[in-house]
Every structure is written in C-alpha cells, then in structure tokens.
Amino acid sequence: MNFSSKLIEQSVEAFASLPGIGRKTALRLTLHLVGKSPEVTEQFTEAISKMRRSIQHCTICHNLSDEPICNVCADKRRDRSLICVVESIRDVMAIEDTSQYRGLYHVLGGLINPLEGIGPSELTIDSLLHRIAVSDSEAKEVILAISPTIEGDTTMFYITKKLKGSPVKVSSIARGVSFGGELEYADEVTLGRSIVARVPYKLSNE
C-alpha cells in the first residue's frame, strides 16, 4: 500500500498490530475516523487509553477490575462457600452471562503448559490455595470450570492434588451432549463419554 500521508500510515500500522485486523481493514477504520469529527477519535482513544492505565487485577480472584477488589468479590450477596476456578476473564463473563451461578471466582490466568514454559508458579494457583487455607475462609467447594484439553487436565489434576487433605470439596462442571443438540451431530468423544458418565433419569415432577 502506497500512503500519501505518514500519519495515515502510522494509524494503519497501529490498527493492523491488533490481532485479526489486516491492513485493508486498518485503512477502513482509519478513514472512518477521518470522516467523523475529531471528538469521535478522541473519545475512542481516551476510552482505551484510560482502560489500560486504570485496569487492575482483583487482589482476591485475579479477575479484571476497576478497584482493588472486583464487583463479584465485593458483592455481599454472593455465596462465599463456592469458588469457581477458570482459565481467563472470558470464562467469568461466559458464566456470569448464564445467571446460574452466584458464587465467587478464581481466575488462573492460563493453564499449566510445560512446552510453553508455563508452570504452576506462573498461574494464580498459590493464591487459590492460600485463599482456601486462611483461617477466615468460607470456601466449602471448588468448582473446576476448565477445558478438558491436555493443559486443562494437567491443571485440574495439579489443583486437585494440592487440595487433597483440605476440607473443601472439588467438583468439575458437567460435560455431555449439549441441550438441544442432535445426537448424530455430537462429536464422538463427547457422545462416548456421555454414555459412560450417564446419570439417573429424573422426571421433572418427582
């Protein structure tokens, strides 16, 4: 691409440095901002710049937060006996979107992956163990909501082993064929495992 303006080129480079945005899209975004009033660009860059300057990690659960303690941890109405352990803030948002869970979270910030040099000490596992071990801890159950990949399984195994002997119960979210999913379209592993891990059928009025 041949830019008549250095400023445009730098703006295109900036947008194109983001994941999933190519130079053609970056140019489109740049020209979009040029076509609007300067205030629009100012609001845009200020929102992002302010976010990055002020965002912090909750000192309890490591979720992204505006304050040292996040909304969820600060909310007195949440069930403090449950801690749902997830890989990233995206998972917290996905679970919050279901409105089915009223406990607390713990964001690991990744999964154990020796090939990429990510060991337990790179994650927030120690902070989780400490959180459960302190004398005023109200935690009764740790729910592992982690993907069953090699890294996920390793991480779940490690956490479970570390929690052995502790009074908290360790559980994992249910896995199986999705609700509304057609059996013939379910992948083999999911279908196979959901037969092995079958549960007693209950009538809804029982």
Next chain:
Amino acid sequence: MNFSSKLIEQSVEAFASLPGIGRKTALRLTLHLVGKSPEVTEQFTEAISKMRRSIQHCTICHNLSDEPICNVCADKRRDRSLICVVESIRDVMAIEDTSQYRGLYHVLGGLINPLEGIGPSELTIDSLLHRIAVSDSEAKEVILAISPTIEGDTTMFYITKKLKGSPVKVSSIARGVSFGGELEYADEVTLGRSIVARVPYKLSNE
C-alpha cells in the same frame, strides 16, 4: 455481555463503535491490549489520536495529507498536465499502487447523489474547475477514474458538461474484460460493452 469492569465495558464499546467490529471482537482486542504492557496501548492510541489531530486535506487536490500541500502535488517530477479525478483517497492509493500514473489527482470526496442530498456543491468540483481555469494552470487532460454506477455516471456527465469549451481534454479510464480474466466468467455487461467498444489489435512488435 456481563462486564465485571466498567473500564473494560467502555473500551469494548469504543472498539465496537468502529465499522465491522462486533462486541466479541471488541472484547478480544481489549483483552489483547490488557495482556500487553501499558506502553503498547499508549503507542496504539497515540498514533491514532495524533493522526486525527494533525491530518489535513491538500489544498490543491483534497487528498489526505500531513502538510497543507500533499506529497503528490508537491512532487516536482510529476506530470502537471494530467489531472486524474477520483471519488476518494482509496482510489488514489489504488492507482499509486500500480506505479503506472505520474500525473496529479483531484479527490472529489464523493459522487453526486441527489437521493442522499449530495449535490455538486458538496463535492470539490468547483475547486477542480478553478484549478483548471486559473491562468497559470498547466492542465491539458482530465482523466475521469470514477465507477460507472448511476452516481458515477451523473458525476462524470456533470464534470464533462462543465468543462465544455475549456481547452482541456476529458478522458475516462479504459473498461473491459480484465487482464488474465476468463471470458466465460466475465459479467454480461462488461463483456457486452467490451465487444461494442472494441479496439484495433496491435502486435506488440509493431
């Protein structure tokens, strides 16, 4: 989407206000910036913010430019007898990328579109006529490089009519089946018109 952080939400809204970026992508971009050092975000927002603050339109050809007169208009080596009239800065970039044109440009900033209330006075047509009419004008030919849509045809018709009686020649870029294009895949209008507008065949060594 359920945000635990107002700052994240505002950043997502900012990204999602751009064309073609949905809220899921906006969240991905936001979390990408959170995962990098604060300097990365600062460089990103500063490049865009600086671009919007300082960008101007060339006072001669209305192309986007860092200075009051753009690179192309300021370049003494360019052929000042040719003015290529285009709709937008994107077209300038596309033509510059071909390296086949060494004349000047004139960016209209749109096309005549009465349905959307865009008349000749909303475009830079008067500026083009003035540019050609001034006593020290070197312009000998105006090349219309405008899409043959209803709006494009109207705009070309209007400019041509306005230039009647002026000593400059008016031409339009060649249209036909693209080089390397298979005839069977060319659209009917292009193929039909390229037969009607056939040109004498020349051997390359003639």
